[in-house]
Amino acid sequence: MAIILVNAIGLLIILAVIWWFWLGPKRSAGQLVSSAGKLQILVKDGVYEPDRIRLPAGCAVTLYFRREDPSPCSEWVLFPDLEVSAELALNKATPVEIPEAEPGEYPFNCQMQMYRGTLILE
Numbered sequence: 751m752a753i754i755l756v757n758a759i760g761l762l763i764i765l766a767v768i769w770w771f772w773l774g775p776k777r778s779a780g781q782l783v784s785s786a787g788k789l790q791i792l793v794k795d796g797v798y799e800p801d802r803i804r805l806p807a808g809c810a811v812t813l814y815f816r817r818e819d820p821s822p823c824s825e826w827v828l829f830p831d832l833e834v835s836a837e838l839a840l841n842k843a844t845p846v847e848i849p850e851a852e853p854g855e856y857p858f859n860c861q862m863q864m865y866r867g868t869l870i871l872e
């Protein structure tokens with residue numbers, strides 16, 4: 751009986767994790783420009799905030815990723831289509847250079863694709 755209970759609790763935890771990272775409500779896009787005038791993305795609680803970033807195409811830009819999640823999951827941010835990746839320091843803003851690119855949508859994510867966002871160049 752105790753084993754069934756433990757299994758049930760384990761299953762509930764797994765379901766909660768799945769819900770939290772993949773199925774839960776998407777929090778709305780927040781402010782991209784920080785008080786310091788930088789393009790800043792907060793990395794916290796399983797989401798990039800904001801997770802959709804619109805910028806003009808055709809010019810290089812620096813995005814600042816402020817990581818406040820100590821879990822190793824959030825340690826790297828990858829822009830596979832732009833061949834950009836960066837290791838994010840904890841509790842400070844890490845500059846990530848985005849090269850000049852064609853207009854389009856460029857997804858970015860952590861290594862395990864739990865954190866996900868889209869850079870839109872237009």
Ligand SMILES: [Cu+2]
Pocket residue numbers: 822823824860861862863864865
């Ligand atoms: Cu991850």
